[in-house]
Amino acid sequence: MHISYFIFSENIVKLIPKVKGAIMEEKIGFRVKQARLNAGLTQEELAEKANMSSSFISRLENGKILPSIKKLLMLADIMNVGLEDLLRDFFRHTGEPSDALTEQIFYQVDMMTVPEKQYLLSFVESFNNFMDKR
Numbered sequence: 001m002h003i004s005y006f007i008f009s010e011n012i013v014k015l016i017p018k019v020k021g022a023i024m025e026e027k028i029g030f031r032v033k034q035a036r037l038n039a040g041l042t043q044e045e046l047a048e049k050a051n052m053s054s055s056f057i058s059r060l061e062n063g064k065i066l067p068s069i070k071k072l073l074m075l076a077d078i079m080n081v082g083l084e085d086l087l088r089d090f091f092r093h094t095g096e097p098s099d100a101l102t103e104q105i106f107y108q109v110d111m112m113t114v115p116e117k118q119y120l121l122s123f124v125e126s127f128n129n130f131m132d133k134r
Contacts, residue, residue, distance in 0.1 A: 024066060024090070025063040025064065025065065025066045026063030027063075027089040027090075028060075028063075028066065028067070028072070028086060028087070028089075029060050029061045029062055029063040029064075030061075030063070031085065031086045031087070031088065031089070032057075032060055032061055032072075032075060032079075032086060033061040034110060035075075035076070035079040035081045035085065035086065036057075036061070036079055037113070038079070038081075038113075038114050039078075039079040039080060039081075041078075041079065043057045043058055043061070046075065046078060046079070049078045050071075050074050050075055050078055052071070069083075072086055072087075088106075
């Protein structure tokens with residue numbers, strides 16, 4: 001598909017990477033912000049610990065820039081998450097029927113705060129105990 005765009009219009013090809021890049025920057029920024037909030041850090045605190053400017057962290061979280069892997073690794077380490085957590089939107093699953101449902105569950109859990117996740121965990125544990133006794 002990209003080849004046909006390339007043949008018919010060079011301008012369209014130039015737009016495609018920008019759209020894809022913007023999406024990538026937004027997704028990584030969203031994941032960094034989630035991890036920072038879950039770690040209980042402000043943008044300023046994260047910036048100080050990483051020896052980066054707070055404006056860099058702000059631009060990153062708002063999807064304006066794409067950091068290097070080295071910087072992402074440093075931020076992940078400070079926030080006690082794995083690099084795979086920050087890049088999870090770019091991994092492909094096996095395509096098994098249960099993967100779509102699992103992905104929906106993970107997406108919903110990712111949107112939760114730490115206290116909400118703790119509440120959900122206790123609910124799931126209670127549910128599993130109930131199901132085991134049936």
